[in-house]
Amino acid sequence: MVAVRSQTMRITAFFSTHPVFTYDEFAVFASETRSGNVNTRKATLRRYLDAGQIVRIRRGLYATVPPGQTPEATEPDPYLVASRLARDAVLAYHTALQFRGRAYSTFNVFTYLTAGSTRALSFKGSLYKATPHPRELVAKAQKDFGVETTEAAGLDILVTSLERTLVDVLDRPDLSGGWEEVWRSLESVEYFHLDKIIDYALLRGNATTTAKVGFFLEQHADALMVGNEHLDRLKSAIPRQRRYVDRLRGQGRLVESWNLIVPLDILNRSWEEPA
16 A cells, blocks of 8 residues: 555656656656556556546647646646657747747747657647758758757757757748748847857858848848858858749849848838838
């Protein structure tokens, strides 16, 4: 009886420190506490599911029901959910900005990087979408460049740094809320480590993306203390021919210093015009 009570206390303690957890994380805990074989572990989780103390988000992923709440009312931290939808999940693009409190708008779409293929998940009004690592990084075995380990609710999660995120959202505004959201979000950041931005942009090896980064930094040179030495490094890797900033193209104007055709909405900051 004492052993059963002790084991129950250990499991309860695990749940209290793991508001979102995978089956693998629970299995590691169980093996460390000698909590039976695979069938016993599965039976244990099933018992707590039936008791309404945990909820299944999807197969192999669970959330703890806080004391005093019901499973139906439980809304787990979406960043924790995204971080555990794949073993190598990295919060990225607009989700990385939002996690760091730098997004202009709050979205209920959460994007994460993974080397695997994971289907989109809809849960509690949020949509979780996986996207592959940029091919250039995979080819150079550098997919973890600019990935940081941080903490949410006491658990480690992986998220792209602000410097990497700047390059990523300029590269893929479609994963980041569009140009207005990207511009307004990045402008809320008071400081970037400029050399890290440039190192990552050059590592990507995409001339158009490099030019986008250079254009953004040039537009914000005073606020971000961007010098000619920073811009010159980027200019060495810009396109030789004119490129469109936006894949949708449309009306724009050539910015010769970067060989970029930039949409008029960005150049004129149309979102600042009075309604």
